[in-house]
Amino acid sequence: MPGCAHRTATAPLEPDDLPLLCTGGLIAGRDEDVGESLDGLVRGLAREGPLSPQETVGDLVSAHTAAGLEDDVRLPVLRIG
Numbered sequence: 001m002p003g004c005a006h007r008t009a010t011a012p013l014e015p016d017d018l019p020l021l022c023t024g025g026l027i028a029g030r031d032e033d034v035g036e037s038l039d040g041l042v043r044g045l046a047r048e049g050p051l052s053p054q055e056t057v058g059d060l061v062s063a064h065t066a067a068g069l070e071d072d073v074r075l076p077v078l079r080i081g
Contacts, residue, residue: 017080018056020045025071026060053077 013019027037044063051059057075 013080023074025073
């Protein structure tokens, strides 16, 4: 997109890693700081321990729906084998 800055990053993936990609609708309401919301998401996932991709998506969507977030969400997730 013209005028938009993009960053790239790499991270090594190990067996049983669970890369998670999400849109902003999952992590922030209109009056919230996106960085703080993302930090909270990461802390929550770290507490949960290893979950299946289906359990991870279910927990994330349930928690953030309960928080009253109304934006659309895209959440592809996969387990590295």
